[in-house]
Amino acid sequence: MYDPAYGATDADLITFMGEEVREESAALGRRWFLVAELAGRRFPEMVGRQMYCADSISSVAAEISPVLNISHSRAVWQVETAITLRDRHPQVFKRLCRGLIDYRMVSMIVARTDNVADDVMVELDEAMAGRVEKWMKLSKNKLRDRIDLFIAEFDPAAVRVPPDADKHRYIDIDPGDTAGTAFVSGRLHAEDGAALDQRLDALADTVCSNDPRTKSQRRADACGPLARGEATLACQCGLDDCPARANRAAANAAVIHVLAEQGTIAGTSDKPGYLPGFGVLPAQSVRNLLPAAQTKPVTVPTADTAAQTGYRPNATLTEFLRWRDLTCRWPGCDKPVQRCDIDHTVPWPYGPTHPSNTKHYCRIHHITKTFNTGAGGFTDEQLPDGTIVLTAPTGHTYRSQAHGASMFPALRQPTGTVETTPLPPESPDRIAMMPRRRQTREQDRRERIATERRKRTEIITEQQRQHQAWLAATYEPPPF
Template sequence: MFDDLVNATAGTSGAGAVSAWTRTESAACARKVAAMAAMLEHVYAQSGSADRDQWCLDNFDAVAAHIGAAQNITPGAAFHQLLTSVALHERFPKVAAVFAQGLITYALVKTVVHRGALVVDPDALRRLDALLAEAFADWEPRSVDKTEKAIDFFVHQVDPQALRRDETKARGRSVDVRIEEDGSGMATILATLFAHDAKAFQTRLKNLAATVCPGDPRTADQLRADAIGAVGTDRMACLCGNDDCAAAQNPPATGVVVYVIASDETLAEPTETSDSEPPAPRPETPAPPPDTLVETGESIAADECAAIDGVEPRLFDKPLRDLTLTELMTPTPGRLAKLRPAALMGGQFLPGAIACRAAIGATITSIVHPGQAPPENRYRPSKKLADFIRCRDMTCRFPGCRVPATNCDVDHTIPWPHGPTAASNLKCVCRRHHLLKTFWGGENGWRDRQLDDGTVIWTAPDGLEYVTTPASRLLFPELSRPTATVRVRDVPASHTAGLTMPRRKNTRAQDRADRIRLEREAPPMD
């Protein structure tokens, strides 16, 4: 069937080619989804799988991790793909057949799985599957809202109690923080909250903005925006630059820690390190010539920090009628591109000027590259070595995982004491993937090996290899300079003797059944 769809695209062009390849794309996606369901079925068929359903990292999690590595996507995205694939093939086989023909899209399949999740009676579920498969034969384009309502109509036909309740506005309140992926170093916050809380928040921002002196160069909008970042403090840092500014004598203080990795030339005036405050690490780099650091670095930092405040300057320095076509078409050189960029712990790009702004009042800790230093004679790495590992890796080193290194374990690739506590044998792994490596590892499970430059090569249970490199390599390649080669002692076949996987109280299936029961029994909302 799939080969026929591919052959049907031959000789097509224009809208005909778009239509033919769209159907082929959906059919290919259906086969990918079927392969995911088959992977989970294979794991369930293995010996001991019933006991592993009680594991904290159960069969489902292990398969989702494998799917995420294969596609280089985050664990959350892989988890939802596997959830959809299993529900489709176990609950909606006729809809799955229509999907395999390329007649519906993956987006529509996800909607079917979600809107029909509360149907539990087998006969009702079979009727719903048949009704939807028949309707999809001549399904016309619909908006997301109309699609959900149409599927809800069929759900109501077979089981009125299985309709998913729409949340009221009050129950739908939320806060969404999105860090922009365009390298601007900016983020967008979207919040829906109670009106009285919004009014109080608005007043709080106004009061925080008023803690700076009148000489601060920022506009009212910029002050309110920066006040959001200062919500956890009692006041804002004044940027007027005057030595006698009363507002600057009382700098902000907070218990919230945000780790920023920056080079020495970006932060022209490093502050003293305090052992009493959590560090904000930065990599140590070879110092440039003194005249470059003092005469150029500081002036660049001052100019670029000032460039992000105040009113937007004029685009051109003369009237438009006096400009040539070349001048009109030539963009103004970026004022924020001279300083070396920095990064948040987690890998998000941060322009140098914004890194300088983040350094105001922050604790600065120099990161020391271990070079060819010998390993440390203990299991837990020193703070200096652990800081280096976290700044080098920035994120969990499992394929596709983006958990920030500050939320990860520092893991021995070759387990201690057979492998040393050295940079070439240490990496950051989140707790989920640490458990995966420990309890789903071995000869037929996940295995990893590490190179001297921090590169980690993962071998999956099916023998395929996935290579991950430190997230700092693009911005701070000096952190990936090779460290001392690991000297390995005799490693036993298994190092998990005496260790037990944390267990969950209920299996995943039991938790899902409880959620469905509670939602079905909930009274309709006005």
Template sequence: MGVAWRAESRAVAQRLEAVARLYTIRKRQYVEAEFWHTDVYEAVAAEVSAAQNLSRWRAGSQVNTAVSLFERLPAVAAVFARGDIDYRMVRFALRRTANVDDGTIGELDAALARHITRWMRFSDKKLTDRLDMWVAKFDPAGVRVPPAAKDNRYLDVAPDSLGMAFVGGVMNADDAAALDQRLEALAATVCANDPRSHNQLRADAGGALGRGEVTLACQCGSEDCPAAAVRESAAQVVIHILAEQGTVDGTSDNPGYLSGFGVLPAEEVRAAAGKKTAKLKPVRTPAAEPEKGYRPSAPLKDYLRWRDLTCRFPGCDAPVESCDVDHTTPWPFGITHASGLKHYCRTHHLIKTFYSGPGGWRDEQRPDGTIVLTAPTGHVYTTEPHGGELFPALAVPTAPIPDADAPRDPSEKSEKMPRRARTRDEDRRARIERERQQRIELNAERKRQREAWLAATYEPPPF
């Protein structure tokens, strides 16, 4: 176990060092990208995402960790590379030293490298305290300031188990109280014979609240139910479910797909399709002839949406609702057809467009929607449409792709890239400066309070 643990740490350190080296290379290569919206961090994250089949968020987090570790804590990185500490220790060290002044971080790094191996047994709380103690020795203003609780509020809605979703978060107390009362009020609109538990009624009330309904449909099954009022809706809410016709008809139990949440059991699909407000719309395979305009027609966009389901970049699972439709070969040289169109999220669309050309990203598309991407390193990655994998009828070749060579991108193409007001490093330094100033003020206030307490309790000698 010990040998395997050390080998794991060495392997992670080696991987992060490779990411940091790649960032150094790309930073020299893409000098003009510092103020680009999709900057060098995003460009390197795209390569990390493709190489490791990670989401954009996880790849970006890895880039930030690797660059910070090898630029700010190289001595700690060397201890990590020997397998003497693990990734947890590295993350804590980076987090607690993030605000340390650049002129001081080298000395602190050397001190941490000498002591950090003895802290592996510490709990998260004890480890935080020990790291903060060493930061305070070298740079008192660099000790992290806990964020205000109000700044950490959030509300997540995410896929959970099959056909279910998780909803949870931290809200302002008055908002949470209003939500709690609204759920209770909706849950109370059913009759006493409704078979659901109180928790189940509150959960179902959340759905009714999302649809803007003022009452919850009772499930007692009685024709004389006193709660059988007509439900009203204050908002027009639309959800999209993809399923085979046999699933809707009941002749098949193949699951469907709820956009943004994943696979949906067949019985859930039929329940949704059986509602009075449900609209059933067939997904039609595009005609063989490409369309003439730049923008795809509504039926073609509908087909592309269900064929792809997510961004087509390797590792990216951004839903199509937040993606752009991209011509694989730039229009008008490429075709406006399912064989020549696919979805990229905005970041990967910009990377494909602006980090392309000789030595950059290149992509090609097959008639069945398969995308073949070649990275700047020459590595080749293939992605199949997610909808086509779940529903094979959507992965059939739609039309042959005519040969077309688009001219090279003009040298002034970079002028069209969306720009940042400040670089990523400038944003980081501004955040650190704000937090350091908070720490200085907190330290000054603590010193003032201590001196006031000493003055109030001090008794001069009797002579």
């Protein structure tokens, strides 16, 4: 760390900043080089697996996500980007590894040149590599325009076509930047957006004039009643004779689940609760939910009560596993348990259906562990407190504590050891039983590129037609 007390001038500080920025970029380049090298070594071993759900890209992503501590989807993107830089942008890649350009530049180039034909990329890569250092100070939009200008010169049909906004409708509700809040974003049909806007206004106006909240705050609070199917927003005036109270009615209510300790509910503790998908919920926010809530204790199995027969966990064990794990247990993965499978660490019936032998894996990690196991694959071990020890094909090990158990100690008490029987030898045809894709990743990519290139060609043809029409309309023959 640079400290002015050791003689660094203001100019030195600026110089040091620039050096650190270049070192960060170079480190990113070196990391992507390592990812591409690992993929290059793994892919020959996985020939013929491109139609499987856990294809070569997914398998490498599952291997790097624990060490990078990132989700599976981000790991897939890292693998695909590293391979693209190595194979299609070697000259640009060299400049990243030297720290001459940064992540922003590289990600923009990779995205904008995705449609460029392979036989054009060598020349385009050389041409852009000679300019990228000069583009570093350009804004995002100006950088996009410069890259597109080069693409139009080398392969006009490859210029990216703006997406059809109507096809990209969505609503995202994510954790907010402060505890107990959520962030909403989305794109709707205009008529649906107008209806939602009016409905929030209508709900916000069902309180009396003494409510202390602003209109914006009431609109935000109205999302709760709207989601629960309620006809009015609860007034916060605090008056016993509030004129809005008589109008309050409720329809079918939506249900949310919150995990909290008994002391938080009783008011003897201010330890926060947990709202799945949104993180910690302040203790007072938990208590604010109590008037309309039903409380239910989570039954924590003990060594004497945990064992059960059969493959599928019963309702009590399923509920305990859901709250203990909260997310996929693969290191770096945070998919919620609602989108996960319950996996037997030691496969059933060689290992029992027991809290010390079951946990949640999302579908892709469940498939990866199930079909890419044994020698040269992944193995996992589960401890009585739910901790998972995952061993990668390289021999690296990663410990993963259950997310719920890490926040609520009662959920990580040991549930006893399990008795297992030796597994039979692995079938050499085991991989053939893996679920398959409809198309390979490369087929999906080629199909998308062909569609977008066709749209760009149609745009170019129409522009040329309009230009010719304009020339015909403005042309005046010379006088004789």
